[in-house]
Amino acid sequence: MNVLVVEPGFAPYEKEINGLSEMQETVGGLIQAIYPFEDMVAVVCNDEGILLGMPFNRSMEGGYGGVFGTFFVCGLGEEDFCSLTLEQVETYKQKFHRAEILLGVRGNDPVTLKVQPKQRPAPSAPVRSPKPPER
Numbered sequence: 001m002n003v004l005v006v007e008p009g010f011a012p013y014e015k016e017i018n019g020l021s022e023m024q025e026t027v028g029g030l031i032q033a034i035y036p037f038e039d040m041v042a043v044v045c046n047d048e049g050i051l052l053g054m055p056f057n058r059s060m061e062g063g064y065g066g067v068f069g070t071f072f073v074c075g076l077g078e079e080d081f082c083s084l085t086l087e088q089v090e091t092y093k094q095k096f097h098r099a100e101i102l103l104g105v106r107g108n109d110p111v112t113l114k115v116q117p118k119q120r121p122a123p124s125a126p127v128r129s130p131k132p133p134e135r
Contacts, residue, residue, distance in 0.1 A: 002083040003072040008055040011117040036062035045071035056102035066110040
């Protein structure tokens with residue numbers, strides 16, 4: 001399924017994830033799904049992110065406070081997770097474009113500073129050996 005991965009300090013990027021083991025690998029442990037938006041999407045994060053001392057990532061609306069560690073946004077099918085639509089990818093890329101620095105908390109609401117995110121370097125093209133001369 002095509003998801004949007006959000007790492008602390010970085011701009012979101014698309015990734016193909018298949019199966020539970022890849023979901024757990026992406027978030028760094030046990031997964032937990034939260035539903036802070038009215039849209040048919042889930043935010044899947046590490047269930048123990050704060051307990052494991054993972055870095056603060058982004059604040060979440062809907063009374064969820066914030067997410068610690070890497071998370072991904074995926075679509076919701078009738079019975080399970082599914083790929084995001086193109087519109088959802090663009091919506092959540094914009095929503096999570098700015099990285100956040102946690103300054104403190106007020107009740108259950110994180111107080112953050114939105115900053116310019118770091119960009120992941122584009123994958124480099126594979127190095128190919130030169131072709132042998134044609135005869």
